[in-house]
Amino acid sequence: MNSPSSNGHVALEVNRLNFYYGSSKALADITMRVPTRKITAIIGPSGCGKSTFLRCFNRMNDLIPGTRLEGEVVYHGENLYTPDVDPAEVRRRIGMVFQKPNPFPKSIYENIAYGPRINGFKGNRDELVERTLRQAALWDEVKDKLKESGLSLSGGQQQRLCIARALAVEPEVILMDEPCSALDPIATLKIEDLMRELVQNYTIIIVTHNMQQAARVSDYTAMMMLTDDRKSGTVIEFDDSNMIFTRPKDKRTEDYVTGRFG
Amino acid sequence: MSVTALRDQAFEKRLAARKRNGRLFEVICLLAIIFGMFMLLLLFIDIATDGLAWLRPQLFSEFPSRFPEESGLRSALQGTLWLILVTGLIAFPIGVGAAIYLEEYAPDNRLTRFIEVNISNLAGVPSIIYGLLGLAIFVRELELGRSVLAGALTMSLVILPTIIVASREAIRAVPRSLRQASFALGATKWQTVRNHVLPYAMPGMLTGLILSMSRAIGETAPLITIGALTYIRFDLSGPLDLFTVLPIQIFNWISLPQKEFHDVAAAGIIILLAVLLTMNAAAIYLRNRLQMRWQDL
Secondary structure, X not given: OOOOOOOOOEEEXXXXXXXXXXXXXXXXXXXXXXEOOOXXXXXXXXXXXXXXXXXXXXXXXXXXXXXEEEEEEEEOOEEOOOOOOOHHHHHHHEEEEOXXXXXXXOEHHHHHHHHHHHOOOOOOHHHHHHHHHHHOOXXXXXXXXXXXXXXXXXXXXXXXHHHHHHHHOOOOEEXXXXXXXXXXXXXXXXXXXXXXXXXXXXXXXXXXXXXXXXHHHOOEEEEEEEOOOOOOEEEEEEEEHHHHHHOOOOHHHHHHHOOOOO | OOOOOOOOHHHHHHXXXXXXXXXXXXXXXXXXXXXXXXXXXXXXXXXXXXHHHHOOHHHHHOOOOOOHHHOOOHHHHHHHHHHHHHHHHHHHHHHHHHHHHHHHHOOOOHHXXXXXXXXXXXXOOOHHHHHHHHXXXXXXXXXXXXXXXXXXXXXXXXXXXXXXXXXXXXXXXXXXXXXXXXXXXXXXXXXXXXXXXHHHHHXXXXXXXXXXXXXXXXXXXXXXXXXXXXXXXXXXXXXXXXXXXXXXXXXXXHOOOOHHHHHXXXXXXXXXXXXXXXXXXHHHHHHHHHHHHHOOO
């Protein structure tokens, strides 16, 4: 169930992953392979651990005291959770965009330039800023006001700024945690177009509550649910998005995507 | 019970009573603030009637003297300025450092909680206790004598708890999303703290510093304990000199029998108040200015 039909390259491989907040098990026994340069959507009802799972990919959960992970997340042949792997290095390679746009309270230029600077970028900064903003389809809107605060932009622009910021450190994978939930439909559409654009060069994993969005943008979809004891979440089905949304194998997935539940 | 009409007499009666209670409370609160303001005003009028006539250039240019008309605050003003400056230089870095450690690095265990509770407790310790500590350690043990440095170190102890608590509040007010954004770009903890947490928390921390320093200006007990003098007839030239401060000088004048000295003391109080107000105004200005940089919207 956890290996979609395609036999392309695998960007991230999750093996028998369990995750704990203190003593309560939040994620149980997840195994799946995230394909390279595809959009993988994670869907499922509230509270089933989608965001927690997403944050396992770049070790953002490390920032929460009292959390623990069992199993492996393999990236380029290496388990991200071996002791000698530095989370900062992981996060540089696997970027993240958050639910609510969270630009730094600095200029638009600085928002982009910050990541490369702390990671020791030596090249031409102006060029990098322009390239990244173009990639995020934001350049034309902000090229005349790079010195203005990132917070002066609209919500949708702020979110694209955050995507640009993530791109600036040249990651291979971008994690998106409900990136459109705070945006209006037009801004949402722009982000979705942007994702289709970016997937040519990046592997994208997106958590979304919006089923249409998952169906529209994603190549693959992982369906998450609480386990039978209703305590921890797990992936119950992972497949081509077409399959998930038209001919799901699991009854629970079918109920969820057809809106009969959740 | 079904509602048959919009107007319900019983309800309207109760509503009138509820509104009356609201107004009553409003009046009580108003009286409270009038009382506070009135006492302040009274105090100020009292001081102003005695002291305004003595607000002369000599007050700033003269050292203390046996003759009231030749008495001035020159050495006390210098002492106060030196003391605040050195105290701030010592207390701010230490206080902010402690706050950063407690908020960002300290493990969540018994020892940390013990320290946290006791920092809050220290803020309530009478300042004369710090004076005794300063006398034993800085004046005697470290042989700093009754110098500005010994005074500033002692005063740093007095205000450190306040600075730590204020700085921790300021750090805690930094939005979590901001930290996450930084970490998600591969920033280390120190980079996140230095580039985002500290700048964002700075206005709050500076406000804490200035407010606690304005407390330090008015403190007398710890400085008397370490033996700051009252009769200094030379200019301060460095942190190792003997010194006095405004409140000690004022206290000294008030304890003299001559009426004229009491009036000079009143003038001194006006100066002290002016310094305090200036510092508080600076705190507010600084805070607003720095905050504006963050809330461009």
